Amino acid sequence: MLSFLRDALEQRDPERDIPLASEIQTELQASLPEAEQERAAALDEVIRPVVDDLAARPEVWSAAVNLTAIYLDGDRRGARSDQLRLSSILMRALLLANAAGRYVFFQGIDEWNLLEALAPVLPELDLDPREAAALVRRVDAFTANDMARGMPMEAIKRWAATHAVTARRMVDAWSDGHAWAAGLDLSSVQVLVEGAVRTLSDGVAWRDDVIGRLLQANEERRWALAATLACFAWPEHEPPVEARHKALLTHVGRLPARLVDVGLRAVARDARAHPAASIATALRLLSMVPAGDQDPMRRQGRASDVAEIGFRALLGASEKEISLPTIRELLPHVLDVPLRAGGRTLDVLLAQMAKRDPGAAEALAAQWLGRHAASLREDPADLQAVLPAFAHRLGPEGAGAWLVRTLVGPRPEVRLAAASLIARKHGYIVREDAFLALSPLQAEAFAHELVGIGVPGNIYVPLLVRLAEARADAREAVRAILMEEAVEDYPGVCREVLARWNDGGESRDPALTSLREELTACLRRRSERYGWQKESSELWMTSPARGPWLVLQNRIFQESIRAERSSGRHPLQALALRIPIARGEGTRMPGQNPEIVPLQTHSGSVEFPFRDSIDRVAPVQARIRHRERAAALLAAEEVSA
Structure with missing residues (x-):
């Protein structure tokens, strides 16, 4: 192992290092004893020569531990293995062998492998306050804004609990402004206080003193830290959750306009373990929000925090098998969750709600989508992209039935949102059962709303045919739309639907057979009219300059593409052209076990509404009439209900 590390430290050579590391792993696995204590002693003996060689050179510790993690802690597929954990054993031995080199090593931490190796051994290290401060500052800098930051922070908290006096000195020095403790992030101060309080005999009194000093500072972030510490910095046998939350509410009440969001994030930590409280x-906390708080960013963040609380509370309630009747009171506060990235918190809440109360989950999802109907209309995402967990919970057929019901709901903005998702075509399947659940007024309103909102013909024509098959009371409305509008606007779609309809065999329902025959006749008459138009040259040669103009327009477009590619704004262009699949030279990726990448031809076609090219006003007026008819039908349905 020593020879391996010496060569690797001098110069990395994967072709040399990987086989040698594999041999070392195999030999160690075969020779190490099974008993845990004997195994640990044997591993200490294995790394002793390495420690003796490297102990006096702390500047290479980072590289040595990182190489050990890469080559000796991993298996041949690159996955980390917990069987050896030589990197942690080596790090512990080096830090204990040369205490003077710790500061240099901590300053050089620049790999996650080092933090992963340090985490299990950190609580054993008896660091002095300055060494610990250097380590915490480096972790703060290296893991800033990283989603995996929780792992090293939890290790620091465990260290603070086992070395509470040292952690206390660090926090006091930071609070008093000593230079050696300056630069600690507030989140790290929180971790140090929470860890130290768990084992200090006078931990609560000291925590209250820290909180008092934080409140004296004219800084909002320190006030937020004070509120968080009041809730979570308690001895190991902490008081009931009600007492902790009471302390949190007291501190938030000092500056509710700024600290309510901090309080909500703190409550989210407790929601799974204590859902009802x-x-x-x-x-x-939400009742403390000032009435004039209209900051959209703050409202969106607060809504996401509330959705997180609701999700964790439902998860905890499911684990504890308890009911949560108060969850409904939270739901109006999640409607400001933003549509895309922030919608993930609401998505998991809806998926969890759907397990317990599908009706409430579907109503909340519809209300939230209605809130964002305008944005959703411009967004190309389908249901699986907007609410993936909720869509998965419903299933394709359940999602289709829900979209059908939502499209005939009482609120126009919700209907607009449902139509936008239906227009995406993906993420749902509409079966005849979805239409059977509608009332007669709703069934007819569905046809008018679908067309009136402007859903493309390749979507609405098949749905209307399916509606006609399922509901006899909606066939007249479907017939009128198909014959008067769909045949003129989308003849290609109508032919495709008619072909699939004919492939299904003869219908036992004479009305459906009559509808099919009438649709066939309408398409034939339209084809005849189109043929007559083509025979009249006066109708087709009204723009003799159009051909040359299209040629010129295409040349300008191609020149703009070439100029864009040569502008230097595409740094990956040269790399992309070297990838075999980009050049079309092959479908096998390089390597010992090349994967075959299947190449398929994908094509698509778009049929634009024909009448829009003749008269843009008349189709818009027709859609308005459809929406007015749908609104009247749904209003009558609401009165009758």
């Missing part, structure tokens, strides 16, 4: 506290 967390929902009650969240509602009290």
Whole structure:
């Protein structure tokens, strides 16, 4: 192992290092004893020569531990293995062998492998305050804005619990402004206090003193830290959650306009373990929000926090098999969750709700989509992209039935959102059962709303045919739309639907047979009219300059593409051209076990509404009439209900 590390430290050579590391792994696995204590002693003996050689050179510790993690902790597929964990054993031995080199090593941490190796051994290290401060500052800098930051922070908290006096000195020095403790991030101070308080005999009194000093500072972030510490910095046998949340509410009440969001994020940490108490506290926090708070970014963040609380509370309630009747009181506060990235918190909440109360989940999803109907209309995402977990919970047929019901709901903005998702075509399947659940007024309104909102013909024509097959009371409305509008606007779609319809065999329903025959006749008459138009040269040669103009327009377009590619704004262009699949030279990726990448031909066609090219006003007026008819039918349905 020593020879391997010496060569690798001098110069990395994967072709040399990987086989040698594999041999070392195989030999160690075969020779190490099974008993845990004997195995640990044997591993200590294995790394002793390495420690003796490297202990006096702390500047190479990072590279040595990183190489050990890469080559000796991993298997041949590159996955980490917990069987050896030589990197952690080596790091522990080096840090214990040369205490003077710790500071240099901590300053050089620049790989996640080092943090992963350090985490299990950190609580054993008796660091002095300055060494610990250097380590924490480096972790702060290296893991800033990283989603995996929780792992090293949890290790620091465990260290603070086992070395509470040292952690206390660090926090006090930071609070008093000593230079050696300056630069600690507030989140790290929180971790140090939470860890130290768990084992200090006078931890609560010291925590209150820290909170008092934080409140004296004229800084909002320190006030937020004070509120968080009041909730979570408690001894190991912490008081009931109600007492902790009461302390949190007290501190948030000092500056509710700024600290309510901090309180909600704190409650989210407790929501899974204490679902009922967390929902009650969240509602009290929301009641503190000032009436004039209209900052959209703050409202969106707060809504996401509330959705997170609701999801974790439902998850905890499922695990504890308890009911949460108060969850409904939270739901109006999640409607400001933004449509895309922020919608993930609401998505998991809806998926969890759908397990317990599908009706409430579907109603909340429809209300939220209605809130974002205008944005959704411009967004190309389908249901699986907007709410993936909720769509998965419903299933394709369940999602289709829900979209059908939503399209005939009482609120126009919700109907617009449902139509936008239906127009995406993906993420749902509409069966005849979805139409059977509608009332007669809703069935007819569905046809008018679908066309009136402007769903493309390749979507609405098959749905209307399916509606006609399922509901006899909606066939007249479907017939009128197909014969008067769909045949003129989307003849190609109508022919495709008619072909699939004919492939299904003869219908036992004479009305459906009559509808099919009438649709066939309408398409034939339209084809005849189109043929007559083509025979009249006066109708087709009204723009003799159009051909040359199209040629010129295409040349300009091609020149613009070439100019864009040569502009230097595409740094990956040269790399992309070297990829075999980009050149079309082959479908096998390089390597010992080349994967075959299947190449398929994909094509698509678009049929634009024919009448839009003749008269743009008349189709818009027709859609308005459809929406007015749908609104009247749904209003009558609401009155009758």
